[in-house]
Amino acid sequence: MTALAPNPPDHLFQALADPYRRSLVERLSRGPATVSALAAPSELGLPAVLKQLRILEAGGIVVSTKAGRVRTYRMQPNAFAGVSSWIAQREAEMGQAFDRLEALMADIPEEKT
Structure with a gap:
């Protein structure tokens, strides 16, 4: 084991x-x-x-x-509560990272073809 x-x-x-x-x-x-x-x-x-x-x-x-x-x-009651919290934290961090990426991309001028 x-x-x-x-x-x-x-x-x-x-x-x-x-x-x-x-x-x-x-x-x-x-x-x-x-x-x-x-x-x-x-x-x-x-x-x-x-x-x-x-x-x-x-x-x-x-x-x-x-x-x-x-x-x-x-x-066990609430056996998955800790994991739910851990996943929620990861989701929040990913959301913030995508928000930062979106803000950076908004500052990049579009290319004219």
């Missing part, structure tokens, strides 16, 4: 980089599920599914609870 980066958005992006983990997130977005229920539709064994769920948990996307021998996972 690859060590997760120290920056929380990096944890989330790394956790979502794998298609199988994204499928687990899609399933858990519909409601909590046990490890057995999450493993049932795949060809992976329980240990492999648990490994993927632990990566999602380290990324702050899911949380788990244990009752007896049954571990249940659910989505």
Whole structure:
């Protein structure tokens, strides 16, 4: 398993980089599920599914609870809030860069053909 980066958005992006983990997130977005229920539709064994769920948990996307021998996972509330903020900041910076480019282009005289 690859060590997760120290920056929380990096944890989330790394956790979502794998298609199988994204499928687990899609399933858990519909409601909590046990490890057995999450493993049932795949060809992976329980240990492999648990490994993927632990990566999602380290990324702050899911949380788990244990009752007896049954571990249940659910989505972490506001799991994507940090990423939404990060994306909004990048969009604002790009918008400002395009505004500056537009202003510079407005100062360039048009060529006559």
